[in-house]
Amino acid sequence: MDGIARRSRFGFVVLSIFLISYSILTFEIVLTRIFSVMVSYHFVFAIVSFALLGLGVGGMMLHRWRRLFSMTSYSTHAVLFAMLIIVAVISIILLPIYKSDALEDLGFWIYLLLATSPFFFAGLTIAEIFQRFAERSSLLYGADLLGATLGALTVVPLLNALGGVNAAFTVAGIALLSALILGWSQRKLPRVSLSLAVATMLAVAVLQILGIVGEVPVAKTPDKDMYHMLKNPKYPAEVVESRWSAFGRTDLVRSDSLPNEMVIFVDGAAGASMYNLDAIRSDPSQSAHLKFHFGEYFPFFFLEENEKDNALIIGPGGGRDVVVALLGGVKSITAVEVNPEVVQIVKDYEDFNGGIYTRLPNVQIVVGEGRNYLRSTETKYDLIMLALPITKSSLSVEGYALTENYLFTVEAISDYLDHLTPEGRMVIVAHDDAEIYRLITLTIKAFGKRDVNQPDAMKHLYTMASGRMPTIVIKNQPYDEEGAKKRHERIHK
Secondary structure, eight states, rough: OHHHHHHHHHHHHHHHHHHHHHHHHHHHHHHHHHHHHHHGGGHHHHHHHHHHHHHHHHHTHHHHHHHHHTTTOOHHHHHHHHHHHHHHHHHHHHHGGOOOOOOTTTTHHHHHHHHHHHHHHHHHHHHHHHHHHHHGGGHHHHHHHHHHHHHHHHHHHHHHHHHHHHHHHHHHHHHHHHHHHHHTTTTOOOOOHHHHHHHHHHHHHHHHHHSSSSOOOOOTTTTTTHHHTTTOOOEEEEEEEEEEEEEEEEEEEEETTOEEEEEEEETTTTEEEEEEEEHHHHHHHHHHHHHHHHHGGGGGGOOOOOOOOOOOOOOEEETHHHHHHHHHTTTTEEEEEEEEHHHHHHTTTTTHHHHHOOOOOOEEEEEEEEHHHTTTOOOOOOEEEEEEOOOOOOHHHHHHHOOOOOOOHHHHHHHHTTTEEEEEEEEEOSSHHHHHHHHHHHHHHHHHHHTOOHHHHHEEEEESSSSOOOOEEEEHHHHHHHHHHHHHHHHOO
């Protein structure tokens, strides 16, 4: 009977390892989404590194920790792991570090320290369990791997259903369950730590009911356009709606200064305008900005009717590119957007935008990845349009040089050229000159694969800019001298 009891208790330990491993990996991924909204998406790599650091330090410090705190056990450490998930998330959201100029340089390190603390106790827990049951470590390791696998499989639907903050609290609940199971396996439940855990969960419930733990704030950083829009004292703005998904948080923002426009942000950056199509079509002053100050419209000044039969738009966001194509007279438009939340918001606000994704028979919206869609179709397009289709990673040349982008490679340019009609062209609006320089280089290499030398390849493209967001136009056929002169004169006008 004692052997059966021991096996039963070990089964509880295996289950606990499974749940702890699930909680570790899931919380790590949830943290990357929270930090992507709050600071910037490329800082998520630091989260992964510091999570591993916390786990490693916890395992390394086990012996010394047990000497200092001999009354604790792995079930106590598991409770502390669950508690600190909650404490870390609440602290990251509520501490005003993100808007403090004085703590601007130290703020992110404080966030990292808070985020690392739960992983330290998770490392202590797992290390001690493996030490106590070393002879059966293969079973423990299997449970560890299965828990991490389940975490990787379920974190996407968890984020889609609950959002970043509530997903983190759910993970904390699962981690607390694993602590209770561990206590049961030891035939004791540490009263102090259990009381602290229950008190923490009750505190979370109260904070949620009172609305104190709200949405993840957007930090005061140059990359967060949403922060600057909301904090502009001259033109007050407000968040109309926020939606979470595995892609990140999608926010719809409006301002009284823009009555016919709302802006969709993903993780507080990459703002995509959603226009009131009816207002733009009926009032020339509303369409003037798109026609005369947005480079994507510029090629339409020269297109013949047979050169705008159809268009493929990659990354239309809130529909600005679709509006440009409609104003330019394109007869059939296919728009491919990778973020389903952005598409759904535009559909839900059809009364504002004129049903740009729902009511227009010549506009087809597809949820998918642009190049993958392109490779799955044999359709040739007069126009392939991409306007800021990616989140800007950096405004510096050095930062962009370290960033790869699946939409902007030699192979991508070749794919676009292969899907253009003989008279077709692609129109790409970039963030800055660094992207334009890179696109010129990629285009020359793509034409080089078609046995077109560099001087001749340059005859297939031109660039222009009006302030920010320069534009490059790449044509399947070369421009003749007269066509180049017309565009040159129009640019100066």
